[in-house]
Amino acid sequence: AxxxxxxxxxxxxxxxxxxxLGCTIKGKSSPNLYWYWQATGGTLQQLFYSITVGQVExxxxxxxxxxxxxxxxxxxxxxxxxxxxxxxxxxxxxxxxENSDYTFGSGTRLLVI
Amino acid sequence: GDSVTQxxxxxxxxxxxxxxxxxxxxxxxxxxxxxxWYVRYPGEGLQLLLKVITAGQKGxxxxxxxTYNKETTSFHLQKASVQESDSAVYYCALAENSGTYQRFGxxxxxxxxx
Numbered sequence: 600a601x602x603x604x605x606x607x608x609x610x611x612x613x614x615x616x617x618x619x620l621g622c623t624i625k626g627k628s629s630p631n632l633y634w635y636w637q638a639t640g641g642t643l644q645q646l647f648y649s650i651t652v653g654q655v656e657x658x659x660x661x662x663x664x665x666x667x668x669x670x671x672x673x674x675x676x677x678x679x680x681x682x683x684x685x686x687x688x689x690x691x692x693x694x695x696x697e698n699s700d701y702t703f704g705s706g707t708r709l710l711v712i
Numbered sequence: 713g714d715s716v717t718q719x720x721x722x723x724x725x726x727x728x729x730x731x732x733x734x735x736x737x738x739x740x741x742x743x744x745x746x747x748x749w750y751v752r753y754p755g756e757g758l759q760l761l762l763k764v765i766t767a768g769q770k771g772x773x774x775x776x777x778x779t780y781n782k783e784t785t786s787f788h789l790q791k792a793s794v795q796e797s798d799s800a801v802y803y804c805a806l807a808e809n810s811g812t813y814q815r816f817g818x819x820x821x822x823x824x825x826x
Contacts, residue, residue, distance in 0.1 A: 631812060643803065643816040650812065658813065689758065698746055698765045699811040703758040 601626040605690050605704035612680050612711050620675040620707050622690030630692040632673040633701065634665055638686040649673060650695065685711045714739050714815050718804045721821035725794050733789040733820045735778075735804035745806040747780050747787040748814070753800045761789075761802070765809075794824045 602625045612618060624630050634646040636659075645658045647665040655665045662681060666674045673690055688707045693699040718735045725731050739745040749761040749771075762771035767782035778789045787804060801821045807814035 633814075635816075642818040645814060648812050656812075693811050696811070698809060700748060700760045700763050701750075701814060702760070703750075705757045 601630075601692070601702065603690060603692055603702060603704040605688075605707055607707060608705070609708040610710070612709065614682055614711055615679050618675075618677050618680050618684070618709070620688055620690075620709075622673040622675075622704055624671045624673075624692045627671075627692065627694075629670060629695060631695055631699070632667060633691040633693070634673065634675050635689040635691065635703075636661065636686050637689070638683075641686070643689065646675070680711045682711050685709055714741055714745075714806065716804050716806055716815055716817035718802075718817035719820045721801075721819070722823055723820055724823045724825060727796055727824055727826050728793050731789075731791045731794045731798075731822070733802055733804075733822070735787045735789065735817060737785050737787065737804070737806050739785070739806055742806065742808045744809060746809065746811075747778070748805040748807065749776070749778055749787070749789050750803040750805060750816075751800045752803070752819075758803070794822075796824045796826060798822060799824045 604623045606621045632649045635643045637643045649655045649667040663677045690704040691701040693701050715738045719733045746765040748763045751761045752758045762773040764771040764780040770779040776791045801819045803819045804817040
């Protein structure tokens with residue numbers, strides 16, 4: 600069975616500090632991977648997606664970057680956090696090909712102060 | 713651009729009553745979107761409830777149903793008789809066929825009271 604693990608579960612970070620969020624998928628080779636972000640009271644916004652190792656496409660610009668260093672790993676990062684980065688970050692995976700639904704991780708709650 | 717609009721919550725329903733959560737979409741860049749309902753139960757992660765990929769078809773799961781209506785661009789979620797365990801946040805979403813892009817509604821918090 601496939602599992603998706605996100606870390607950390609929660610973070611409190613200072614404005615201007617760096618951030619790195621991780622996501623690992625086990626039990627599925629070559630998945631499509633996604634990062635989503637939800638501000639408090641807001642909607643889920645797709646930030647990035649990746650269909651293969653080393654290739655990441657940006658959907659929304661939020662002064663964040665993403666990388667896929669391994670087939671089963673997806674990293675979200677920034678060198679300088681903004682207050683507006685606070686919120687809930689979700690990683691998801693789907694099968695390649697058409698009509699696939701997403702499976703989400705448990706998420707990381709980030710508070711920037 | 714593409715958008716999803718759903719019933720603004722919170723929605724409070726008494727147990728055993730019927731439920732409808734409205735969802736309408738605009739898919740300007742997707743000719744034949746796939747439509748989804750996801751659910752987040754308290755303390756749990758976001759999970760798929762049901763999906764429909766063909767206009768005119770109905771999806772169902774856990775007593776919930778939704779019909780993909782291309783004419784009215786709607787995908788309303790319905791249940792004939794809700795239970796307390798249905799209390800959760802429900803998200804409507806649309807996606808392109810390739811699956812690399814999925815847009816969500818704002819979510820509707822449902823509270824079922826005894």
